[in-house]
Amino acid sequence: MATDAPPQWGYSGEIGPDNWGCLSSDYSLCSAGVEQSPVNLVGYVPGGTEPVTFDYTTLAVQARNNGHTVYLDFEPGSGVSVGGRRYELLGVHYHSPGEHLLDGESFAAELHLVHQDADGNLAVVGLLLRLGNPSPLVEDLLGLAPATGVEADIGGGPNAAAYVPSGTGYYGYSGSLTTPPCSEGVRWMVMQDVGTVSQEQVEILQSLTHGPNNRPPQPIGDRQIVVSAGG
């Protein structure tokens, strides 16, 4: 029944980010939350991060387009370890323009690798992409992206290993999902290594979602952003 469907939300107009918190009581954290994402990564404290290790070995098995982004879901077995916890990789999706800012710089696109531990805690790895050469990761994703509303079995790739950043330095902070219901308690790790994406790829990414799909930066409040030593 339509009344059971989640409320519609989007990235512009009356259902845009400024109004998410009013669209449903389920979305109240989008406006009332005080540890929301994304943020402008600035004023970070060096040396405060816990090392993260990537164990990415499995293949993407499904591609989904929900109209807000395109997801690649991975078969179980890949994950990251940080702070004594193992978080299993669920999948990757994109935002364009990027969502996090770095010292005020905005990016052309951002990939989010979403993970969950055995207790249901979420950890998201963000890969920032600035305009430049085409991204092979985005190329793979575009090649597999189904039409809006379609879920497609893809079996056989790409391999999660392709997403492992060349360095493990990151900006870390506690935040939220960047889409409704904006749930908090998400462990964010935005990698220091910035990749590139071409203008043509950006245009295709944004055409898949009929426009930009980035939430604007949210107040950092009392939170501390930490960064790997030497970063």
Ligand SMILES: [Zn+2]
């Ligand atoms: Zn995301």
